[in-house]
Amino acid sequence: MAPQPLLVDTQAAQLAxxxxxxxxxxxxxxxxxxxxxxxxxxxxxxxxxxxxQFAHPAAA
Structure with missing residues (x-):
């Protein structure tokens, strides 16, 4: 079962x-x-x- 999406804007995604x-x-x-x-x-x-997943493919 896939985890629920954690929706953020692109700026928050950049910070994270x-x-x-x-x-x-x-x-x-x-x-x-x-x-x-x-x-x-x-x-x-x-x-x-x-x-x-895309930023750190080895960790996914």
Missing amino acids: TGVPAGTLRVWLHRGRLTRHGHDRQGRALVDLNEVR
């Missing part, structure tokens, strides 16, 4: 993983990450667990 927000936006554009809507400020929401 060290992956620059610009890189996260490129991954979203290329379809590598799934966009889970937008927050009230219009920032893309991503699953922090998914970002961690």
Whole structure:
């Protein structure tokens, strides 16, 4: 059973993983990450667990 998504904006994902927000936006554009809507400020929401998988594949 997959864990529940932990939705955060790209800035929070950057702080949690060290992956620059610009890189996260490129991954979203290329379809590598799934966009889970937008927050009230219009920032893309991503699953922090998914970002961690791509940022650190050996740990996943």
